[in-house]
Amino acid sequence: MDDRFGRVFRGVKRIVDLLVDPLRKNPNAAKFDLSIPEAHTTTVDGDTGWASRPPAWVTCPQCGSDIHQRDVHETIDCPRCVATYAPNEFAELELKHLQCPVCGNVMEDGIRHPNVFTMPEWATCHRCHYHWEFDHLF
Ligand SMILES: [Zn+2]
Ligand SMILES: [Zn+2]
Incomplete structure (x- = not known):
């Protein structure tokens, strides 16, 4: 020993x-x-789970303008043309970026399992350090 x-x-x-x-x-x-209940998350301001996903900006497939989806349950409704998409069609649209729900900054996002997910699994705000995770790290 x-x-x-x-x-x-x-x-x-x-x-x-x-x-x-x-x-x-x-x-x-x-x-x-x-x-x-989760001591390991108390030091960071953030959320976990798809339902808590930060607001997103996606590109309208019909006219190319930006569509703001404030939360995952909101209909994706193009402000310029007649295109509307159900919340569950989010994955088929081109994501521009996620927006920090705390300070409004553009977030950096990424995928941990590129073979499984096409949507971001995490997003972090470099200004206020808010962090979102699709799933628990542990
Ligand atoms: Zn449009
Ligand atoms: Zn922020």
């Missing part, structure tokens, strides 16, 4: 004990746990 590994392990265990101990002694620990 590598002694260095043992030392590191004991060190990690002590840190975990320090973090867990105050909760064990706290009679309100159960209530505390309920208030933070």
Whole structure:
């Protein structure tokens, strides 16, 4: 057994004990746990899931103008021509960009599984650091 590994392990265990101990002694620990169901997401302002997708701008296939879809449930209605698309037709339209729901900035978006998804799986705002994920990271 590598002694260095043992030392590191004991060190990690002590840190975990320090973090867990105050909760064990706290009679309100159960209530505390309920208030933070996902501790790993609390440090970042953001949302998860397709229903919480940021507002999007897509290109109208008929006239080429920009269509703003404020949320995933909204009908995609071209402001210039008669084209309208149901919310579930979003994936067939060309996405220009997602818009940050917090500060309105253009977001950077990307795909983690290019063979499975054609729509962005994440988007991040470089101005206010709002971050959206299609699915949980963990
Ligand atoms: Zn149009
Ligand atoms: Zn922002």
